[in-house]
Amino acid sequence: MKKKKIMFPFVLLIALSMLLAACGGGSDEGNGGDGGDTPDFMSLVTGGTGGTYYPLGGAFAEIITDATDIQTNAEVSGASAENMNTIRDGNAEIAFSQTDIASYAKNGEQMFEGEAVENVSAIGTLYPETIQIVTTAGSGIESVEDLAGKKVSIGAPGSGTALNAEQILEVHDMTLEDIEKQDLSFDESTAGIQDGTIDAAFVTAGSPTGAVEGLSATEDIVIVPIEQDKIDALIEAYPFYIQDEVPSGTYKLTEAVPTVAVQAMLVVSNDLSEDVVYDVTKAIFENLDKVAHDKGKLISAENAVNGVGIDIHPGAQKYYDEQGIEAE
Structure with missing residues (x-):
């Protein structure tokens, strides 16, 4: 009887230890953990x-x-x-x-x-994320400066495109206040250009971009160029940009258009x-x-x-x- 009294706490202690190990024995979580649960x-x-x-x-x-x-x-x-x-x-x-x-x-x-x-x-x-300033031949917009006073989409709220637009305008001595800013997704932007409710849109995406390709099926697309001196100024101010272009043939373009990209x-x-x-x-x-x-x-x-x-x-x-x- 005395022996049983000694064994009971010992068994209880082992059981408790196993329970604690099971509860706390998960894995290294976070950056660098090489164990961890595999999610379903x-x-x-x-x-x-x-x-x-x-x-x-x-x-x-x-x-x-x-x-x-x-x-x-x-x-x-x-x-x-x-x-x-x-x-x-x-x-x-x-x-x-x-x-x-x-x-x-x-x-x-x-x-x-x-x-x-x-x-x-x-x-x-x-891959490079090309900044494409999209408009149509009928808009009369041929340069970044021509965006002044126009209805221009700078991308969906929460997207990175808006900051790209702001920085490109900055090196052209412009701000968002110089345009009639619209916050539209790429699909909404191209639909707006097509129905005439906006004049142009910034699109930061790999080219060709689906929404712009869709627009080019019905409209004469123009990608607004960024001049070399402005590209150089942008890269100097914000080194994460790289020089890029929208190739000839993309969106039925007859020649390549100089621009910039992030990745x-x-x-x-x-x-x-x-x-x-x-x-x-x-x-x-x-x-x-x-x-x-x-x-x-x-x-x-x-x-x-x-x-x-x-x-x-x-x-x-x-x-x-x-x-x-x-x-x-």
């Missing part, structure tokens, strides 16, 4: 249906689902700035963003002042473990042949580590290290 579902936030993020996001979501068995859905959103806030609030795991917006978010600058997005890291950069990138929540992000990164870069969009041809693991601007998630970095890929 992930949200990949993209942009509007008329842009490049959404069709690419759909392809990536399908690739990730097939390769990792984690059900991943591409979701329509207001694009870069909204996506960074969605990651911060824990409402998505993967997101598209412009490199400039991701940098602002991580550092708590510009529209993120006082509200830095600290729980985000990069998978990598994807598109994929970011992830730091709540995802190293193993999960490694699997996601590997899945995307080893299945690019399944991406039908034209921009898929510009995406590569070799270029993904260049111009990122924020920390790369350890899971993605593990993949690049295995491939011997380093930033140039």
